[in-house]
Amino acid sequence: MTKHRPVPASLDDPLYYLENMDILVAWVSDHHCDLLTAQERDRLTAFAGLDSGPRALLTRMVMRTGELFRIDKLRYPELPVPEAEALDVLVQDNWLDTAPDLYLDDLFRLFTLAELRPVFMPWLQAQGYAKTVRKAHMREALAASFSDPRPLRDWLAEDDHPPGVVQLQDMALFDRVRLMFFGNLRQSWTDFVLVELGIQQFEPVPFTPESRAFQLRSDVDCYLQMHQCRERLDNGEPAAEVWPAVPPPVSNPWLTSRRERLLLELGRQADRQGEQELALQVWGASQHREARLKQLRLLERMKRFDQAWRLACQWQATELSDAEAQGLDRLLKRLAAKVGAHKPVAVDNPELAEFALALPRSETGTVERAALTHLSTDEAPVFYTENTLINALFGLLCWPVIFRPLPGAFFHPFHTGPVDLLRDDFVARRQQAFEERFSLLETRAYRQVILETFRQKQGIANPFVVWPVLDEALLTLALDCIPARHLQALFRRLLNNIREHRSGFPDLIRFVPDAPDPEQRYEMIEVKGPGDRLQDHQIRWLHFFARQGIPAWVCYVRWQGSGDRA
Missing domain, CATH: 1.25.40 (Serine Threonine Protein Phosphatase 5, Tetratricopeptide repeat)
Known part of the structure; x- marks a missing residue:
């Protein structure tokens, strides 16, 4: 296993995509070697041994859709050698087949109507089709009679110099490598190879044989x-x-x-x-x-x-x-x-706390910003945090649990969070670890943990933390005003269904540090403008707040002089 952490290429390098591909192939070769056959390992070794020109061209082809390519369409000026020279090497080393059998659909995907018309028009006209038949209709007309695959030279026999077509020989291997690197086949090569990964910081997660999903x-x-x-x-x-x-x-x-x-x-x-x-x-x-x-x-x-x-x-x-x-x-x-059964007893949801505001119409800002400006004072500042603040407090407190190297959680060093985050068993697999973090809320230790994590992990990707909207002053104020009991209740509900509960938080939060009641030193405010209404997931959060004694309001705004209210 490699001990060093791979460093992604810079976009300043015209062959940056090749360097990223080399990282990907090397990672799989190192960490999943035992899951590859001897033949597959030999092919990946051969790939790594290619000169940069052929290797870059092969990478470009692997990244594209399909396995068939017209030689005259392979134009990559950044290659250090001519495309023809790189192609010769790839053909010689059996990466490409120069005489693949093509189905009719392959032919129509690779060639234009102008190129196909001279080949098929005599037959089509004999069947009564006009010379102006469109490409899609031409293919449909030919499908029944030309269903068997054949080499290009047999399709375009009348063309003295048909453009060459090549086929990738090892696409199944590259798909297998892509799966073992990403942990899925939904992501394409471009999700890694063509991305400037260096602009983002990633949490270093130990990758061991025991932590592999496969x-x-x-x-x-x-x-x-x-x-x-x-x-x-x-x-x-x-x-x-x-x-x-x-x-x-x-x-x-x-x-x-x-x-x-x-x-x-x-x-x-x-x-x-x-x-x-x-x-x-x-x-x-x-x-x-x-x-x-x-x-x-x-x-x-x-x-x-x-x-x-x-x-x-x-x-x-x-x-x-x-x-x-x-x-x-x-x-x-x-x-x-x-x-013929009794209807279930309806859930007795508490009434939602509401108030209304009549504000001057904002020409440029949103209704939330207008409400924030009106409500905020020096003694009780208001912040627009919506889904960011509570999620961030959770993410900072539970950082080591989120990035715990469990099987199937991380596949490579460039994850912004665990890939099983939205899986049903995400919490169950980490239950004890979460409980240990929540126990910090029963002492004053959680404050120091959250603030120290904020300072130490600044800028590192975390699925719960949106760094641009956070600063230490906001976090400190939140920790001063939101009781630990409330935080624990919020965090536990968040974990009950992360996909659903990461959103739906009220738009604004107002802090009242000098309020005599420690449980009334903040309040969350959902703002609804004219014509807007509460959504189901917002209502569920608001009912939860009411049951837990968490102060929250719905603020209905109307513009002065309009008479409109949500």
């Missing part, structure tokens, strides 16, 4: 199999045909979460395609939190009210996020009437 080559194969299933769904294949290709349940927790998401999407597709029984089967096999509600709603649409009611009542006894509880509550109310 422990076995079969893990990589399983992911690739699931990716193929997802591509087939995206290409419109019937869900019933894709379902048998889905891998069985696996013991790898990280792969399990990917499989749950695949099943969620497969169920969606089955439902859309009228395969309702299959959708129920697939969603029933998935532990994804969204699958449960979708299963119940489908049962309701199928008028299987008794079955839906039994499942809903079982689900109600489990731990739910606010959004799940809200969706389930609405469903149970509808189902109760269908099965």
Whole structure:
């Protein structure tokens, strides 16, 4: 394993993308060597051994879409050698095939209408097509009669000098390398190779064999199999045909979460395609939190009210996020009437605290800024923080937990946060570590920890911290005014559903440091202008604040003289 931390290339270097590609390939070769076959290791060694010109051209081709390329379209002036010379090396070393078989779709993707018309017009005219037939219609007309692949020279036999076409030979290997580096195939090569990574600072996370998501080559194969299933769904294949290709349940927790998401999407597709029984089967096999509600709603649409009611009542006894509880509550109310049961007792949500302001119309600023200017005083300053302040306090307190090197959390040194952040088991895998950090809130230690982390980690990427909106004075004021009990309640709710609860915080926060009651030294204020209304996730936060005794208001603003109010 390499001991040094790789340093990304500078954009000042015209071959910066090659240097970043070298970093990527070297990282996978070092950290995932045991997951590669001997042949794959040899090919990566051969890649590293190429001169910069051929290696850069090969990198450019790997980064592009598809595996087929016209030689006359490969123009990269930054190469240190002519393209033809680099191509000769790549052909000689078997990186490229100079005589690939092409399907009709390949031909139409690579060549223009003007280039194809002389080849196919005699046949088309014999079938009654006009000379002005468009390219798409030409391809459709030819599809049935020209379905077999053939070399380019057979397609363009009448052209004395057809432009050459080459095909990449090792794209499957490069895709495997990309997967092991990123941890997914959603990200393209350009997400790393063409990015100026040096402009961002990353938390150094130890990368050990134990922290890898892929422990076995079969893990990589399983992911690739699931990716193929997802591509087939995206290409419109019937869900019933894709379902048998889905891998069985696996013991790898990280792969399990990917499989749950695949099943969620497969169920969606089955439902859309009228395969309702299959959708129920697939969603029933998935532990994804969204699958449960979708299963119940489908049962309701199928008028299987008794079955839906039994499942809903079982689900109600489990731990739910606010959004799940809200969706389930609405469903149970509808189902109760269908099965002759009593409607569930409505949640007694507290009244929201509100006040109204009539302000001069702002010509340039927002309604939030107008309210801030009006409400802020020297004794009670107001800040526009929305979703940033509470998230940042959490991120700073829990920094070592967020960047804990667990399997499947980090794949390379350039992550802005753990890739499992929004997974259902993110908290469960770190529960004890979070509890240890929250225990600091029971003493005065948390203040020093947060401020020291702010100073030491300044500018380092963290998914909860937006550095440009923070300064030490704001953090200190927040720590002076927000009780530790409130912070703990806010942080625990945040962890209940990070995807949902990272947003929805009120726009403004007002600090009142000299207030006699320590729990009233701040208040959060959601501002709504004319025509605006509270969204569901904002309402859920406001109800939570009220239940916890956290001071919060909804401020309805109208412009003076307009009579409008939200």
